[in-house]
Amino acid sequence: MTQPDTTPGLRGRVAHLLEHGPGGPADPHSWRSPLRGPWLTSVLAVALLIGLPVLIVTGLLSYAAYDPALGGSNDQTPGAGLLASWIRFDWFTSPSWLYRVTQGTHVLLGIALIPLVLAKLWSVAPKLFAWPPVRSPAQALERLSLLLLVGSILFLLLTGVMNVQYDYAWGFSFYTGHFYAAWVFIAAFASHVALKLPTMLRTLRSRSFREELRTSTADTVPEPLDPYGLVSPAPEPATVSRRGALAWAGGSSLTLLALSIGQSIDPLRPTALLSPRGQSYGDGPNDFQVNTTFREIGIDPVQTGPSWRLRLVGPGDRSVVLSREDLLGMRQVTEELPIACVEGWSTSQRWTGVRLRDLAALVGGDGADSVFVESLQQAGAFSTMSLTGKQIRADKTLLALRVNGADLSLDHGFPARMVIPAAPGVRNTKWVEALTFGRPS
Numbered sequence: 001m002t003q004p005d006t007t008p009g010l011r012g013r014v015a016h017l018l019e020h021g022p023g024g025p026a027d028p029h030s031w032r033s034p035l036r037g038p039w040l041t042s043v044l045a046v047a048l049l050i051g052l053p054v055l056i057v058t059g060l061l062s063y064a065a066y067d068p069a070l071g072g073s074n075d076q077t078p079g080a081g082l083l084a085s086w087i088r089f090d091w092f093t094s095p096s097w098l099y100r101v102t103q104g105t106h107v108l109l110g111i112a113l114i115p116l117v118l119a120k121l122w123s124v125a126p127k128l129f130a131w132p133p134v135r136s137p138a139q140a141l142e143r144l145s146l147l148l149l150v151g152s153i154l155f156l157l158l159t160g161v162m163n164v165q166y167d168y169a170w171g172f173s174f175y176t177g178h179f180y181a182a183w184v185f186i187a188a189f190a191s192h193v194a195l196k197l198p199t200m201l202r203t204l205r206s207r208s209f210r211e212e213l214r215t216s217t218a219d220t221v222p223e224p225l226d227p228y229g230l231v232s233p234a235p236e237p238a239t240v241s242r243r244g245a246l247a248w249a250g251g252s253s254l255t256l257l258a259l260s261i262g263q264s265i266d267p268l269r270p271t272a273l274l275s276p277r278g279q280s281y282g283d284g285p286n287d288f289q290v291n292t293t294f295r296e297i298g299i300d301p302v303q304t305g306p307s308w309r310l311r312l313v314g315p316g317d318r319s320v321v322l323s324r325e326d327l328l329g330m331r332q333v334t335e336e337l338p339i340a341c342v343e344g345w346s347t348s349q350r351w352t353g354v355r356l357r358d359l360a361a362l363v364g365g366d367g368a369d370s371v372f373v374e375s376l377q378q379a380g381a382f383s384t385m386s387l388t389g390k391q392i393r394a395d396k397t398l399l400a401l402r403v404n405g406a407d408l409s410l411d412h413g414f415p416a417r418m419v420i421p422a423a424p425g426v427r428n429t430k431w432v433e434a435l436t437f438g439r440p441s
């Protein structure tokens, strides 16, 4: 006798799926950690609530520091005007260490926050798989914003770290990708904080932080079941206390910070084990970091030899051509100024050269509102760069010929390079061959 077929049909299977979910991570019982709960999530949220806004502000300042209103190489993010017109102002020229601090903070904080973001995501992991995925239009909107929040922060952290490591493995401009993802993140982050802040404050008040830090692993018990679905309904015994879990997350952040901070503080340079530009670059006066060597950028040393000339063009098309000897014959000024890279490394050195405003005066460009700087380098995204009138007139803006008492090396821009106070490293054009005053690119 044949048995009746009891396997459910497609309809039955769909009905079962809708009612019970697909199992696996969508089943709350599969999440067994007794540590997960609104309190731990809220403590991690506080750390992110302090760190992420600093990351956002310093990131936006980095965009402003390129003086994007001058166009051309200064603004590498097409269409950014709509989002960024309000942060386009003439970038500061003092204090000279300004960009060193803002961008050093941006990169170091971005690296140090990685473990805390991952810990926060771990603490809410069951919610990422919650079943059913959508219960109402309002909840669908919230889930979409969470998808954008999680997706954008992971994208920003990943591209940021890869950029710091000079691993350009993507087929798009870092500036464009990082800039637009940052705006997605800012919008999603603002709405997430607005929605969760009351929950966070309420939850933090519900338990004593001190008490929690005193609790050993043996005494660690799950939080009471919560309306958010973070607490496990089937917890296993604790293998680490909440204090231990927070120490792991915080300790990992501090370790990453300790292994990276030397890239921004000269005496700590040998400790920057995670920074590809944190180590030694030979010896002597030119022993400090470079992003691009003359070979990488295709500079022929012959171009920088005795035949090299600097072309100055004024707003009224007055022009002057100067040799390196002519420049060395002008008034020389020495300034201690940092080179601070967008990748976060920075170093302060003693530069000697001619004030840019003295060069401007030779061609009637004293009152110019910009100068267009051209390099011998033909390749690379920053072979030309515009500077503002404020930068032309700043006491400390130099066309440097020497560093730490010696001629510039070829890698540092011999025969002459720009050194601008408070500006991003790539604005300090190397191997300068022409300066045109009064004409933005």
Ligand code: HEM
Pocket (backbone or CB within 6 Å): 038, 041, 042, 045, 046, 048, 049, 117, 120, 121, 124, 127, 128, 146, 149, 150, 153, 192, 193, 196, 197, 199, 200, 228
């Ligand atoms: C990169 C930063 C952050 C990411 C990626 C993130 C992600 C998430 C996700 C995916 C959830 C689960 C939400 C759900 O499905 O309902 C969540 C919950 C939560 N988040 Fe965040 N969050 C971040 C920062 C913050 C900050 C700064 C706060 C501070 C207000 C915060 C407060 C909370 C709270 C209190 C919860 C638990 C309550 C709940 O699930 O409804 N988060 N977070």
